[in-house]
Amino acid sequence: MSEADRIPADFGRLFEAEEEAGLAVLDTEGRIRLANPALWALCGGGAAPETGGAAVALFTEETRAAVAGAVAAAIAGPPAPPAVPARLADPTLPPDAAVEVQCRPLRGEPGALMRVVDVTARRRMQRQLEEGARLQTVGQLAGGVAHDFNNLLAAITGAAEAALARSGGETAEDLRGILDAAARGARLVKQLLAFASRQTLAPQVIALGDAVAAMEPLLMQLRGARQVLELDLPRPGPLVRFDLAQLDQVLVNLVVNAREAMAEGGTIRIAVATHALPSEEVAQGSVIAPGEWVVLSVSDEGRGIAPEILPHVFEPFFTTRRGQGGTGLGLSTVLGIMRQSAGHVSVAPGAGQGTVFRLWFPAAQGVVAATREVATAPKPAAEARHRVLLVDDEPAIRLLARRALEGAGHEVQVAEDAEAALDAIAGGFVPDVVVSDVTMPGDMDGIGLARALRDERPGLPVILVSGYSEGTVGEGLSGLGIRFLEKPFRMADLVAAVGEAVPAAE
Structure with a gap:
């Protein structure tokens, strides 16, 4: 009587029909009595699961001991041992190919049933998800560092610009070198923000x-x-x-x-x-x-x-x-x-x-946009002079921005946070335009301040600045008609933005 004849008919049909896992019935010596088509397919160009062959021979030398232990434990009787990781002895398999081997005792007769499952795809996906989580954490860190670094660069750039306006000769050359280095630093920060997926995009x-x-x-x-x-x-x-x-x-x-x-x-x-x-x-x-x-x-x-x-x-x-x-x-x-x-x-x-x-x-659908937009020259700053409420928690940036705006003829009231800005307005200062950092200490950020001021004075021009990109804070700006400047910016850009703000609102 053949081994197949000894297998109950219902079990035999299920055994042969199994496609997800390779199965083998083992005798008390760990030799293969019967193997299903799925196990033959899994073994590929390696050792074949032929009748009478040792089950451990299907696996690489490095993993045979673990498989042999599982087989011996299953033959010894219940309970079934845990699954063990292994690698099939097929030289054509990729380097990360892996299987899990589960053995359990046969019911009603001595021996064991060995189940082999290919877990290569599952492990690859697990590694990629773990890598994705790790990269996401690094991206969050990079985004935070970029924000703080942009604040430092804004202060460096502003101070160098102010000093350059008063200097000449070799000192002026040194200051231009500082500005060039700050510009390179700003490009580096943009790359960090790109990795953190926090850029301003125009899809x-x-x-x-x-x-x-x-x-x-x-x-x-x-x-x-x-x-x-x-x-x-x-x-x-x-x-x-x-x-x-x-x-x-x-x-x-x-x-x-x-x-x-x-x-x-x-x-x-x-x-x-x-x-x-x-x-x-x-x-x-x-x-x-x-x-x-x-x-x-x-x-x-x-x-x-x-x-x-x-x-x-x-x-x-x-x-x-x-x-x-x-x-x-x-x-x-x-x-x-x-x-x-x-x-x-x-x-x-x-x-x-x-x-x-x-x-x-x-894949997308729709009408193809123009291939490349032609850059337009920036508008010159308006000549009007305005009352500016300047809100920023960085003392160096407040000082440099105030100096630049007052140098352009504007009247400037400074505040270190949203609460101080509201106190200044309550004290009688009526701004024509508000310039505020987005991220500030306290219970209210720059967007909250803009909303509060707009509730009292609809249409009040607001310019928000941040070390983060506009894309990061874009949801808060949606529908408010607020101008955005990304740090580090040149003080000339801030002066121009303030000069344009009131005419644009009118």
Whole structure:
């Protein structure tokens, strides 16, 4: 009588029909009596689950001891031992492939039932979610640091501008150097805010093929002397909703990254395609939902990314090119921009060699906006003089802003928080325009102060300033018609904003 003949008919049908897990009936020596098709499929190019073979031979040497312990405990009788992690002895499996092995005693006869489940996808998703949570925490920290750093830069910039207006010669050159350094610091902060997904965005419907093609002249300059640039772009291409300026930034960062990965030369390939994702897919720190996506890929032919480095490539300030001037903010900026736009980033080895980065955009519908907006010159500051209520908890910024506004002929009343500002108004100061920081100590922030003042004087011009971007505080500004200045700003910009505020309101 064969082993199959000894198995009850109902159990045999369930045994054979099981698709999610590989099953094997084991004798008292841990040898395989019967294996279902799912276990054969799982073993792939490794040891086959043939009748009479040792069950532990299906697994790698490093994990056989754990499996042998589970098998022995199950054969010894109840209770069933806990599941153990293992790896199948199939050399074609990816490095992170893993299974869980559960063994339990057979009912009514000696032996054990071994159940093998592929947990590779589940563990990948768990790692990505953990990475996403970690990056989110780092992003929150970066956003907070950026806010405080912008306040410091605003004070440095304002003081240097004020001193420059009174100086000349070598001192003036030194002050211009301070202003240049502050400007570089401000750009660094913008990258941190991009990683924290706290930038001000202007999304619009664009045809992605046309938008990328318009960048070809710039990308050709960035590619390097030894690199070849290939574009595979449908024209006009699928529609996405995205900020054109941010598209420029993510593509520039990825092309520069690809160029640096191929110092000896190679091909950088940029392609756009639609992709119908049938099921969830893990990406860097997130899970891509099933549905219609537009994928922009940037691939290189470099040495690739080492597995131990891959989990860290999107962390801010992580770089393998510290000695060559790398800041470690390029890829973190890409990740932050894509997240803020409801997209994703994934990275994987190339088909032959190198690395491919994929940007996942939700497919959009609508009318394509103009490709690029033409920048207009700023309006000159109005000549009118106004009564300005200046509210900021940073003493240095209050001093410098007051000096700049009074130098422009405005009458200025300063306050360190919202409560002091309301006290000043109660004391008789009637402002033509209010300039207030968004984040202040006390029970009321700048937005709350603006609402309170607007309740008493509808249409009162208000200018809010913050070390955070407008996108971060945008919900509070919605519908209020409030002007926003992001720190650090030049004092000339503040003077111009105040000069324009009252005429704009009238």
